[in-house]
Amino acid sequence: MRRSGELSTVVTNNVVPIHRKSEPSLQPILDLVAGGMNQVNAVILDRMQSRIPLIPELAGHLIAGGGKRLRPMLTLACAKLLEYSGDRHYKLAAAVEFIHTATLLHDDVVDGSGMRRGKRTANIIWGNPASVLVGDFLFSRSFELMVEDGSLRVLKILANASAVIAEGEVNQLTAQRQIDTSEAKYLEIIGAKTAALFSAACRISAVVAERDEKVEDALDSYGRYLGIAFQLVDDAIDYVSDEQTMGKDTGDDFRDGKITLPVILAYARGDDQARAFWKDAMEGRRVSDDDLLHAKQLLQQTDAIADTLAKARFYGQQAIDTLGAFPNGQAKAALIEAVEFAVARAF
Known part of the structure; x- marks a missing residue:
């Protein structure tokens, strides 16, 4: 089967390449922003309160459900990178997390999801x-x-x-079960529904630190490339991971007819029989456990998963390259390793 060409990466001076001997971790960024995240979490806890008891109960189910809080951590880490010493970013990081949580609540309703982060979703419990x-x-x-x-x-x-983000979700909805969706449209969708909040979370740090537009753009690009890489990995591991690792129902994307890059590649590279299967599957006519197993076999045969992850590594390296102009230090190293962690989740 045809493999995509090697995805080249440019490693600029002063930037660490994406490959490392030790397993990457979020611990460096967690350590970097630990004190600040206590401030952010205090804001979140305070602002999710309401005189209507159901609101903090339902919101708390998801907010306290084990999420990594990666987006607000990026806001704080980028502020550290810029040596910002004020406190405006705490409330703004909380705002970023509220936006993210709100979109998750809405997404689970749209998708009819039953699990998130290893727990029953709020829509299943409260409707x-x-x-x-x-x-x-x-x-x-x-x-x-x-x-x-x-x-x-x-x-x-x-x-x-x-x-x-809302436009991206609607765009994804219109592409659902449309097997002829192009790779370009897929990248447009994930650039909106996932990467937009990553990039905004990073960019606002440059605003509060009163840096120029060039710095804003660099951090925006870092977040955008990281967000795309993050979603590419998510879409790959939906087919190769298990429910316990993923924290959601396995095969959800397959059964929902979501056209992700692994499906786009496998469909493009398949013979007539394979293409007929993918069309039936994405249109909801082949959704059994056996069908999911067959889908995984086709993805393996066409290198669709491997090449999706190669593209994730490419975008991850792009994110790292955008940090080349910033001075070395704990903040930069933590932001680099956050990218490496996001990509390494699939391995």
């Missing part, structure tokens, strides 16, 4: 209407925090990211 409305509440809280910051620039960045 779809409550999940949607609490998601709306968290969106509102995020905008309160932005307004309190007082920067129209920050408000524009995060408000735009929220709109782009």
